[in-house]
Amino acid sequence: MPKSQSQTSAPDIAARSPSHLFYLSSLRRPLIDRAEGIYIWTQDGRRFIDGSSGPMVANIGHSNRNVLDAMKRQMDRATFAYRLHFENEPAEELARQLAAKLPEGMDRIFFVSGGSEATESCIKLARQWAVATGQPKRWKVITRFPSYHGGTLGSLAITGDDALAETFAPMMQVMPTVPAPTAWRDRDNLTMEQRGIRYADMLEEKILSEGPESVLAFIMEPVGGAATAALVAPDSYYPRIREICDRYGILLIHDEVMSGAGRTGKFLGGDHWNSKPDIVALSKGLGSGYAPLGALAAPMRLVEPLLASGGFQHGHTYAGNPLACAAGLAVLGEMDRLDLIANAAEMGNLLLGELNGLAKRFPFIADVRGKGLLLGAEMVADPDTIRPIPPAKRATQRLLDLAYERGLIIYGRRVKGGVDGDNFMVAPPMIVSAEQIGEIVAIIGDSLQVLATEFDL
Numbered sequence: 001m002p003k004s005q006s007q008t009s010a011p012d013i014a015a016r017s018p019s020h021l022f023y024l025s026s027l028r029r030p031l032i033d034r035a036e037g038i039y040i041w042t043q044d045g046r047r048f049i050d051g052s053s054g055p056m057v058a059n060i061g062h063s064n065r066n067v068l069d070a071m072k073r074q075m076d077r078a079t080f081a082y083r084l085h086f087e088n089e090p091a092e093e094l095a096r097q098l099a100a101k102l103p104e105g106m107d108r109i110f111f112v113s114g115g116s117e118a119t120e121s122c123i124k125l126a127r128q129w130a131v132a133t134g135q136p137k138r139w140k141v142i143t144r145f146p147s148y149h150g151g152t153l154g155s156l157a158i159t160g161d162d163a164l165a166e167t168f169a170p171m172m173q174v175m176p177t178v179p180a181p182t183a184w185r186d187r188d189n190l191t192m193e194q195r196g197i198r199y200a201d202m203l204e205e206k207i208l209s210e211g212p213e214s215v216l217a218f219i220m221e222p223v224g225g226a227a228t229a230a231l232v233a234p235d236s237y238y239p240r241i242r243e244i245c246d247r248y249g250i251l252l253i254h255d256e257v258m259s260g261a262g263r264t265g266k267f268l269g270g271d272h273w274n275s276k277p278d279i280v281a282l283s284k285g286l287g288s289g290y291a292p293l294g295a296l297a298a299p300m301r302l303v304e305p306l307l308a309s310g311g312f313q314h315g316h317t318y319a320g321n322p323l324a325c326a327a328g329l330a331v332l333g334e335m336d337r338l339d340l341i342a343n344a345a346e347m348g349n350l351l352l353g354e355l356n357g358l359a360k361r362f363p364f365i366a367d368v369r370g371k372g373l374l375l376g377a378e379m380v381a382d383p384d385t386i387r388p389i390p391p392a393k394r395a396t397q398r399l400l401d402l403a404y405e406r407g408l409i410i411y412g413r414r415v416k417g418g419v420d421g422d423n424f425m426v427a428p429p430m431i432v433s434a435e436q437i438g439e440i441v442a443i444i445g446d447s448l449q450v451l452a453t454e455f456d457l
């Protein structure tokens with residue numbers, strides 16, 4: 001790989017002037033120079049493997065030439081078109097192609113610019129549908145705990161995370177939760193399939209205790225994201241959830257912001273179970289890091305009542321932006337041309353096997369799970385009792401730092417409640433090769449070895 005061109009003139013972190021930006025923490029990071037494929041170079045000359053595609057975004061890899069060319073062509077024509085004044089071809093065509101990839105009948109698309117906007121649009125669509133169809137008492141959106149559906153106040157209200165919600169709770173209507181299906185943790189005599197049913201039935205219990213006439217929707221990630229480190233429920237869970245929603249006339253929303261757009265080895269995470277949600281939220285991999293892009297998909301039967309009563313009372317200035325949609329369209333084109341969904345399935349299996357191998361070598365890895373290239377692992381102090389590593393040790397952060405020092409980016413967030421522990425996620429771009437998987441696994445193995453020694457695991 002060629003080295004960064006600007007590395008010699010790049011100031012190191014200590015020499016850089018104070019930043020006017022502020023984020024989650026004041027920790028300074030190296031300046032990015034450029035990115036290509038699964039690699040990122042910084043201005044101080046380091047090379048990183050993007051083992052998590054950023055936060056599971058760069059699905060087709062960085063600096064794809066065909067996507068950049070398509071964006072440049074669109075840039076030369078029009079970069080903005082306000083939807084109340086003009087239609088634009090990239091948005092029309094992307095909606096058409098997306099509909100063809102989604103479950104049958106999911107053919108009404110509403111574009112937004114990110115994941116939080118997408119999930120919030122889903123619940124606003126659901127609510128307006130309920131009002132338009134004479135069900136104004138339905139407003140509660142049941143969600144799972146833990147879960148992550150976004151950072152705006154509407155999407156945060158359906159996020160199952162006490163720490164994130166605490167400060168803002170007085171400003172929003174926090175929604176009822178059911179436990180995420182952490183079936184592997186349960187120490188009972190049930191089979192996994194029985195546990196799947198039991199977790200799904202908790203939704204029914206919650207609907208009954210809340211009052212079925214007040215419940216509007218249930219939102220879930222078919223393959224878990226950051227809050228549950230790629231948690232997958234037993235197969236029995238998915239059809240049972242659909243059955244329960246149908247029984248009470250409740251809309252099923254799938255948040256596919258992270259699991260969608262091919263990452264799991266199928267276009268949607270829910271496709272692994274042939275799931276039929278009523279509304280789907282997409283983002284991240286849809287724009288694949290080339291442009292801020294998100295979407296909501298729903299069938300005409302939900303959209304029609306709104307259109308008949310004044311339209312969808314919702315929208316954002318940049319919705320359906322032609323440049324973002326041209327990027328999304330080219331991303332889908334590359335996904336098809338390079339057969340990346342099949343590669344995600346194949347490389348995902350390889351990586352899953354390798355992570356299971358690491359779990360044998362390091363017994364403090366208590367569970368490895370996920371689908372395709374959305375994989376996660378949980379780390380505990382004692383695998384028999386699943387006693388967590390003391391939070392004060394910040395094992396997740398230490399592991400991420402060890403990998404980072406070795407030139408690999410992986411993802412992880414210590415989560416309280418349900419998952420209650422340290423985890424990490426590996427989700428490289430869908431163009432990853434078997435050889436690159438080997439590189440990634442070797443660095444994770446070295447990092448886990450240091451962690452085991454340092455923390456006496």
Ligand code: PLP
Nearest residue numbers: 114115116148149150225257258
């Ligand atoms: N939903 C899921 C499942 C996510 O993983 C995320 C982000 O991580 C969001 C929603 C929010 O997306 P964004 O950060 O683009 O607003």
